[in-house]
Amino acid sequence: MMKKIAHMRQTENQGCRGLFLAGEYMRVPSVNGAVVSGIDAAKEAIAYLSENIPKPKAS
Numbered sequence: 001m002m003k004k005i006a007h008m009r010q011t012e013n014q015g016c017r018g019l020f021l022a023g024e025y026m027r028v029p030s031v032n033g034a035v036v037s038g039i040d041a042a043k044e045a046i047a048y049l050s051e052n053i054p055k056p057k058a059s
C-alpha cells in the first residue's frame with residue numbers, strides 16, 4: 001500500500017500546473033499524515049508562486 005501511495009504522490013498531480021494535492025491519501029492514512037501532506041502542499045505552492053508570479057516593474 002505504501003508503495004502505491006508513494007507512486008501516486010509522484011504521478012497524480014503531474015500535468016496540472018498550480019494544483020497541489022493534500023490529504024490522508026497522499027501519506028500515511030492518519031491525522032498526522034493528512035497534516036504532513038498539507039504542509040508539503042503549502043511548501044510546493046509557495047515555491048510555485050515564487051517562480052510564477054510576475055515581478056513588479058522597477059519605476
Ligand SMILES: Cc1cc2nc3c(=O)[nH]c(=O)nc-3n(C[C@H](O)[C@H](O)[C@H](O)COP(=O)(O)OP(=O)(O)OC[C@H]3O[C@@H](n4cnc5c(N)ncnc54)[C@H](O)[C@@H]3O)c2cc1C
Pocket residue numbers: 022023024025029030031032034
Ligand atoms: C472512525 C475513524 C477513526 C479514526 N481514528 C483515527 C485516530 O485515532 N488517529 C488518526 O491519526 N487518524 C484516525 N482516523 C483517520 C483520520 O480521521 C483521517 O486520516 C483524517 O481525518 C484525514 O484527513 P483529511 O483532511 O485528509 O480528510 P478528511 O478528514 O476526510 O476531510 C475531507 C473533507 O473533504 C470534504 N469533502 C469530500 N468531498 C468533497 C467535495 N466533493 N467537495 C467538498 N468537500 C468535500 C469532506 O466532507 C471532509 O470534510 C480515523 C478515521 C476514522 C474513519
